[in-house]
Amino acid sequence: MILWESFRSGWQAIIANRLRSSLTMLGIMIGVAAVITLVAFGQGASNSISTSIQSLGTNLLTVFPSDPNRDGDIVNPAPRDLTVADAIALSDSARAPDIAGVAPVKTTSVNCTHGERSYRTSINGTWPSYYTINNSVLAQGTYFQNADVLDARRVVSLGSTVAEELFGDQDPIGQQVVCGGVPYTVTGVLETKGSSGPFNNDDVILAPLTAVENSLVGYGPLNTISVQGVSPERINAAQAQVFTILDERHGTDEASRDYDIFNQANLLDTINQALGIFTALLGAVAAISLLVGGIGITNIMLVSVTERTREIGIRKAIGASRRFILLQFLLEATVLSLIGAAAGLLLAFGASFIEIADIRPSIVPASVVAAFVISVAIGLFFGSFPANRAASLRPIEALRHE
Amino acid sequence: MPAVVELVDITKVYGSGENTVRAVDGVTLRIERGEFVAVMGASGSGKSTLMNIIGALDAATSGTYRLDGVDIGELDDDALSLVRNRRIGFIFQSFNLIPRMSALANVELPLMYRGVSRSARRSKALQALASVGLGDRTHHQPNQLSGGQQQRVAVARALAMEPALMLADEPTGNLDSRSTADVLDLLQRVHAGGGTIAVITHEEEVAARAQRVITLRDGRIAADEPTFGRRAGSVDWGARP
Numbered sequence: 122m123i124l125w126e127s128f129r130s131g132w133q134a135i136i137a138n139r140l141r142s143s144l145t146m147l148g149i150m151i152g153v154a155a156v157i158t159l160v161a162f163g164q165g166a167s168n169s170i171s172t173s174i175q176s177l178g179t180n181l182l183t184v185f186p187s188d189p190n191r192d193g194d195i196v197n198p199a200p201r202d203l204t205v206a207d208a209i210a211l212s213d214s215a216r217a218p219d220i221a222g223v224a225p226v227k228t229t230s231v232n233c234t235h236g237e238r239s240y241r242t243s244i245n246g247t248w249p250s251y252y253t254i255n256n257s258v259l260a261q262g263t264y265f266q267n268a269d270v271l272d273a274r275r276v277v278s279l280g281s282t283v284a285e286e287l288f289g290d291q292d293p294i295g296q297q298v299v300c301g302g303v304p305y306t307v308t309g310v311l312e313t314k315g316s317s318g319p320f321n322n323d324d325v326i327l328a329p330l331t332a333v334e335n336s337l338v339g340y341g342p343l344n345t346i347s348v349q350g351v352s353p354e355r356i357n358a359a360q361a362q363v364f365t366i367l368d369e370r371h372g373t374d375e376a377s378r379d380y381d382i383f384n385q386a387n388l389l390d391t392i393n394q395a396l397g398i399f400t401a402l403l404g405a406v407a408a409i410s411l412l413v414g415g416i417g418i419t420n421i422m423l424v425s426v427t428e429r430t431r432e433i434g435i436r437k438a439i440g441a442s443r444r445f446i447l448l449q450f451l452l453e454a455t456v457l458s459l460i461g462a463a464a465g466l467l468l469a470f471g472a473s474f475i476e477i478a479d480i481r482p483s484i485v486p487a488s489v490v491a492a493f494v495i496s497v498a499i500g501l502f503f504g505s506f507p508a509n510r511a512a513s514l515r516p517i518e519a520l521r522h523e
Numbered sequence: 524m525p526a527v528v529e530l531v532d533i534t535k536v537y538g539s540g541e542n543t544v545r546a547v548d549g550v551t552l553r554i555e556r557g558e559f560v561a562v563m564g565a566s567g568s569g570k571s572t573l574m575n576i577i578g579a580l581d582a583a584t585s586g587t588y589r590l591d592g593v594d595i596g597e598l599d600d601d602a603l604s605l606v607r608n609r610r611i612g613f614i615f616q617s618f619n620l621i622p623r624m625s626a627l628a629n630v631e632l633p634l635m636y637r638g639v640s641r642s643a644r645r646s647k648a649l650q651a652l653a654s655v656g657l658g659d660r661t662h663h664q665p666n667q668l669s670g671g672q673q674q675r676v677a678v679a680r681a682l683a684m685e686p687a688l689m690l691a692d693e694p695t696g697n698l699d700s701r702s703t704a705d706v707l708d709l710l711q712r713v714h715a716g717g718g719t720i721a722v723i724t725h726e727e728e729v730a731a732r733a734q735r736v737i738t739l740r741d742g743r744i745a746a747d748e749p750t751f752g753r754r755a756g757s758v759d760w761g762a763r764p
Contacts (some may be wrong), residue, residue, distance in 0.1 A: 278649060436621070439680070440607045442601045442636070520580075
């Protein structure tokens, strides 16, 4: 009852000074809209980067050779290469239960031609498991098979960029491309993956490992071994199994390893962490404007208290307690900031449809809740000084106020 | 039954050192239940200060004050609010209604502070407004009412509180003669109904309605006499050969 009456008299004061009240609300509105929108943009950026990383496979490990002696000390006098035998060893599901697939990769840069057209790209000689491990899906044609690897057939799947460069609008399936002077038959075209950072994931050709060895790179070491974990959750266990098996085969330990593992999930974590900090920072900057809006509320409430000194005196004379006066002005401040927050929320929803640099803002529910809680807190905090001042007025002096 | 107002040696001092002003200087005074008392005095006589003390709006520097049996000197701010709310109905010179609130809401306000339920305070407020002849003006805001009507709303507000003491400070100071008569009639009716009234005034017309007139001079009681005595006195003086 008292609460309702306090709310009503606060509301009346807000209505009676519409322009002043709306300017005050504007401060809070801008603050709330800024917090929600900027956090939404941060989240949008984070989502877009995460999505493009996830399209490369989150449960992906890449094993690559590294020089154990790079720091100058000879910790491993006879470093070994990564070999197909290593890849076969990793495929042992008894020893590596968390590994779902393995694909050895030999890669080389090569000039490919088709008729008049010519394009320089890189060719990956690998196993058919490469398709699943790297989320490489064919848009058309057929995948090369284990039989193609065993027979070293010269068949290729073209990345969409390569297909575009060499064939334009033509259908590449069944056509010949000549790479490094050797003819290959196009049996598949990969779906477009897009680029992650400066790296174009569609600028690649996939071919059976043996065919690439025969015609282009010879029987030397592998460039990488791609390893797929059974699930993103088990990726660290898979990584441990790779270490165990390869350390045993290479006779190495942590210090003398002649290879290293790149873990996509770790990259995602790191990037997400960095983006989280970035988003928090944006939110913090926006929160400053909320603070400024709060000071606006204090200011206007002080005016309101001064203007209504006489009214406060009357209320106290007829028996209003401190608590009631306090409540009335706190509610007035809180209503001001809540309405401002609601308007800011609407503004932020509107702004979330704007795309900047291909980033689609994504409103974070927590930021909405936080913005509201903060605005109520701002109403209470910044309203408490003027409200306290009103409540402490001595009725006899307040009544004398003209 | 205790007196409604019981002042014993009340003193109020303003300022300090050489600049001290004794606005009220050792006033001892009783107002019994059912009395209609006028407090008179020139400006600066201390009557406003005394009114503030009686109204529990201000604390005395020394002396004791019992309002309806309650010692006021010991009370803090909130307790004083409560005392005012329960025992005193104020009527001010400048009406002191709350702007932008209907007459009804103004009358209900002290009852709400008292915690009276919505329906009970509404019916009490309507009754009080009807008794001051404003039953048809309940939803008007103060700025839509004449001065006389505003003061009648203020009387209704005081009436609805059923106070131990109705305290009026120059209640007719801002009114024309017709409204003055209306308001004074109202006060007299309240008195006739058993209400205790103290009215601070400098107008003889107002004091004439009271039973008893207390005259202040320089913070002290200069005279305290029944109204009929004053009338008789003036008649005597006029009839003196």
